[in-house]
Amino acid sequence: MPKRLDTSYHKRMIAARMDDPEFRAEYxxxxxxxxxVDSVIRQLDELREAAxxxxxxxxxxxxxxxxxxxxxxTAESNPELLLVxxxxxxxxxxxxVVPRTRVRRGSSGKAERxxxxxxxxxxxx
Amino acid sequence: xxxxxxxxRASDNSVPTIDFLEGCPTKVAANLLAVLDAVAEAxxxxxxGGGKWEAMHGAMGGYFEVRASGPGREQFRLFCVLENADPTxxxxxxxxxxxxxxxxxxxxxxxxxxSERDYRAVRALGDDHQSNVPRWIAE
Numbered sequence: 599m600p601k602r603l604d605t606s607y608h609k610r611m612i613a614a615r616m617d618d619p620e621f622r623a624e625y626x627x628x629x630x631x632x633x634x635v636d637s638v639i640r641q642l643d644e645l646r647e648a649a650x651x652x653x654x655x656x657x658x659x660x661x662x663x664x665x666x667x668x669x670x671x672t673a674e675s676n677p678e679l680l681l682v683x684x685x686x687x688x689x690x691x692x693x694x695v696v697p698r699t700r701v702r703r704g705s706s707g708k709a710e711r712x713x714x715x716x717x718x719x720x721x722x723x
Numbered sequence: 724x725x726x727x728x729x730x731x732r733a734s735d736n737s738v739p740t741i742d743f744l745e746g747c748p749t750k751v752a753a754n755l756l757a758v759l760d761a762v763a764e765a766x767x768x769x770x771x772g773g774g775k776w777e778a779m780h781g782a783m784g785g786y787f788e789v790r791a792s793g794p795g796r797e798q799f800r801l802f803c804v805l806e807n808a809d810p811t812x813x814x815x816x817x818x819x820x821x822x823x824x825x826x827x828x829x830x831x832x833x834x835x836x837x838s839e840r841d842y843r844a845v846r847a848l849g850d851d852h853q854s855n856v857p858r859w860i861a862e
Contacts (some may be wrong), residue, residue, distance in 0.1 A: 603817040604862040608728040611741075612756060616750065623798040628757035632773030639770040672767070677774050 603609035631687045635677065643671045726766040726807075727822040728759050730861040731852045738861040739848065740801065743828035751799050754791040755828070759801070763823055768803065784840055786849065787823075796833035802826045802845045804852065817857025824852060824860070 615621045646656050653671060657664040670677060730740045738831040744752045758775045772789070779786045789801040806813065807821040826848040829841055852858060 600815055600817050600857050602814075603729075603821060603857060603860055605727040605729050605819060605822065605860070606732060607861045608759070610862050612760070615752070615756070618749065620749050621753045625757050628754045629761065631755060632761045632775065635773035636765065640765075642771060645817035671770055672778075 625644065627687070634693050637697055639671065640676060640691050645695065645697060724820065726763045727818070727820055728763050728856075729818075729822045729824050729846055731824055731826045732859040732861050734859070739807070739827035740825045740862060743801075747828075747830075751793040753793050755799060755801050758789045758791070759823060759825065766821065766823075779794075786845065793830070797830055798833060799828065799830045801828045804849050805853050806858070815850050815856060822835070824858070826852060836845060
């Protein structure tokens with residue numbers, strides 16, 4: 599039976615570094631910023647799935663190259679939203695994806711009326 | 724299920740990433756480690772890392788980098804590979820669960836590029852890591 603490695607080094611290191619107030623404050627700030635960006639992209643992806651659209655179909659709908667959509671949803675590129683999230687974080691706000699209406703698609707795959715849209719709202723908290 | 728974050732350990736028992744992090748400004752280290760934790764908590768193929776975790780391409784295909792900026796826009800990078808396989812194969816490698824393996828880190832002035840020599844050095848660490856069964860990691 600192969601030796602089972604102890605993989606706790608990282609968690610122990612983070613715990614030790616958290617004793618430094620400067621590290622803790624920056625780590626927590628960075629996590630809030632990262633979580634905002636991740637939340638926006640994941641919500642968009644969830645909306646895409648709920649609408650029954652493949653990434654390629656979504657790309658066609660918005661006139662973009664399919665690879666750009668694939669990269670966006672698989673963390674293979676840096677979304678421009680990072681700057682938005684950084685600004686929102688600095689302002690004590692957050693970026694939200696807000697569906698305006700429920701998507702209804704006909705047999706053609708096209709939206710029959712106002713489609714799900716998303717807002718990037720930066721509302722001061 | 725969250726993944727582990729582990730650090731490649733060389734045959735001389737040095738851990739390049741830990742040496743690198745100890746030389747980073749505190750805020751830079753905090754940012755780099757925050758990205759690793761975010762990705763470990765929501766691992767691929769989920770979107771994660773806030774745009775600071777990126778898949779590399781070309782000769783570096785299969786590697787991932789964590790990005791952070793420091794004072795004077797100096798750029799800091801961690802280079803990683805993923806350990807994701809069926810449980811039997813993970814056990815053979817000594818790993819209890821899938822993991823992000825952090826190989827090493829480099830820094831560079833703003834608007835400069837790493838050299839091919841730098842990337843070769845990263846790949847050499849990756850090759851060494853994958854040649855070890857069980858894996859050699861910081862414990």
